[in-house]
Amino acid sequence: MPRKPQLICPAGSLPALKAAVDRGADAVYVGFKNATNARNFAGLNFTDQQLTDGIAYAHRHGREVLIAINTYAQAGRVAEWRQSVDRAAEIGADAVILADFGLLDYAFHTHPSLRRHLSVQGSATNFAAINMAHECFGVSRAVLPRVLTLPQVEYVIKNTPVEIEVFGFGSLCVMAEGRCILSSYATGQSPNTHGVCSPAGSVRWETDGAQMKTRLNDILIDQFEDGEPAGYPTLCKGRFAVEGDTYYALEEPTSLNTLSILPELLKIGVAAIKVEGRQRSPAYTAEVTGTLRAALDAAGDAHYSVKPAWQDALTKVSEGHQQTLGAYSRPWR
Amino acid sequence: MNIPQPVVAVLSRLPEAPPTLALVTALNLVRRRLWPEEDFAWLTGRRVRMAISDLACGVTFSFDGQHFVLASQPADVVFSASLADYWIIARRQEDPDTLFFQRRLTISGDTELGLQLKNLMDATDFEPLLAFLPDPLRSRLAI
Numbered sequence A: 001m002p003r004k005p006q007l008i009c010p011a012g013s014l015p016a017l018k019a020a021v022d023r024g025a026d027a028v029y030v031g032f033k034n035a036t037n038a039r040n041f042a043g044l045n046f047t048d049q050q051l052t053d054g055i056a057y058a059h060r061h062g063r064e065v066l067i068a069i070n071t072y073a074q075a076g077r078v079a080e081w082r083q084s085v086d087r088a089a090e091i092g093a094d095a096v097i098l099a100d101f102g103l104l105d106y107a108f109h110t111h112p113s114l115r116r117h118l119s120v121q122g123s124a125t126n127f128a129a130i131n132m133a134h135e136c137f138g139v140s141r142a143v144l145p146r147v148l149t150l151p152q153v154e155y156v157i158k159n160t161p162v163e164i165e166v167f168g169f170g171s172l173c174v175m176a177e178g179r180c181i182l183s184s185y186a187t188g189q190s191p192n193t194h195g196v197c198s199p200a201g202s203v204r205w206e207t208d209g210a211q212m213k214t215r216l217n218d219i220l221i222d223q224f225e226d227g228e229p230a231g232y233p234t235l236c237k238g239r240f241a242v243e244g245d246t247y248y249a250l251e252e253p254t255s256l257n258t259l260s261i262l263p264e265l266l267k268i269g270v271a272a273i274k275v276e277g278r279q280r281s282p283a284y285t286a287e288v289t290g291t292l293r294a295a296l297d298a299a300g301d302a303h304y305s306v307k308p309a310w311q312d313a314l315t316k317v318s319e320g321h322q323q324t325l326g327a328y329s330r331p332w333r
Numbered sequence B: 001m002n003i004p005q006p007v008v009a010v011l012s013r014l015p016e017a018p019p020t021l022a023l024v025t026a027l028n029l030v031r032r033r034l035w036p037e038e039d040f041a042w043l044t045g046r047r048v049r050m051a052i053s054d055l056a057c058g059v060t061f062s063f064d065g066q067h068f069v070l071a072s073q074p075a076d077v078v079f080s081a082s083l084a085d086y087w088i089i090a091r092r093q094e095d096p097d098t099l100f101f102q103r104r105l106t107i108s109g110d111t112e113l114g115l116q117l118k119n120l121m122d123a124t125d126f127e128p129l130l131a132f133l134p135d136p137l138r139s140r141l142a143i
Helices: A014-022 A048-060 A078-091 A101-110 A129-139 A150-158 A259-267 A282-298 A308-317 B003-009 B017-034 B083-090 B096-101 B111-123 B135-141
Strands: A008-011 A029-032 A064-069 A095-098 A115-118 A139-144 A164-170 A204-207 A211-216 A219-224 A240-242 A246-247 A254-257 A272-275 A322-324 B048-052 B057-063 B068-070 B076-082 B106-111
Touching: A008 A014, A008 A164, A008 A282, A014 A029, A014 A048, A014 A282, A029 A048, A048 A064, A064 A078, A078 A101, A095 A101, A095 B048, A101 A115, A101 A129, A115 A129, A129 A139, A129 A150, A150 A164, A150 A259, A164 A259, A164 A282, A204 B003, A204 B106, A204 B111, A219 B076, A254 A308, A259 A308, A272 A282, A272 B135, A282 B096, A308 B096, B017 B057, B017 B068, B048 B083, B048 B111, B076 B083, B076 B111, B083 B096, B106 B111
Parallel strands: A008 A029, A008 A272, A029 A064, A064 A095, A095 A115, A115 A139, A139 A164, A164 A272, A254 A322, B048 B076
Antiparallel strands: A164 A254, A204 A211, A211 A219, A240 A246, B048 B057, B057 B068, B076 B106
């Protein structure tokens, strides 16, 4: 029987970290309160004291804490990114999740005993890129961008000594991870440079009766009628007028949900399954962690089937009108 | 949870100062215990309104650099949700993003200020408060 993948859950605060540990995460991933991680939101993330407490809590329960330092070091400010790696090492993180090759090189030479994971933001979608990160920077795990089919994920796994982590649940985006500068057209900032797709300072929601308008730096990007589900205020999920038709021209708000293919993910040998959502609250972390824990524990069973209660729990917290297997399922290929 | 229309009619006519005073007094009491590292510089001089949509009323407060204080409208940021949904959020039974997606929670005005407040609440460990409560109440409120 294949080894059960680790369940990697998101935490933007200490209560969320504790909820993840309590509900069965094998590892929790977190970030510092600065632009070195891709969820640099006002008031989110950990102070050094909170992180010290969180790591102690996780370790006491035999779980791991991974620190995401996965944005790209900006010219003239490289020291901030390096200091974050130093802090992660000092504070006792089990691994750092990095994307920037310069930073990977720094971590490899300065803290060789601190495990290095290649972030999804590193945008490595083939085994040659992953093996290079392994050979050059001793990367022991890579998080795959959400653009590969299941057979492609399997092909990567068969051709690399590096552990492969894939996304199992959470909001989807246009998945140009590590290369997306879409929001900078509206705000001058992008996830890879400032750690945030739509900086909150640029977001305005206007309610007019039952209608809600979303503006990003004053640009109207979406408008929701009464009762229509809302999505995150990102440009990729906006509705645009294209040749006389107004619709989700890039992408409709959607969530990835892999409950139905967990047995296949186990079979092809993924090392870890990741949940998106460090920006969400402890209630989300608890709900999703508990659900995926139960599903993963059952996924090795020959009679595995998705329980309606799991599906309901994940549907409730999902962004958008629908859930999808994303790129994993491409029967038309 | 639906609040009967006559109750709404009465509540919406009551002055907002008494409940707001109760809120800011409570916040001032628990501030150092719950948020020992927080200086609230980001809230100083800014006004937050929590509108209760099904009661057509709400509370508006601010921080004067030392204490939480009553404030008047217009606020810099306005949250709006039903009383039941505020309770659900406070108990950490649902996350605010979920209620936002479902259009049960709205935020208007300064989104960054609102997000800062939401994330502070998420990061708050309420254990130090619960320790003061008698056991039966503590287990009912434990989050």
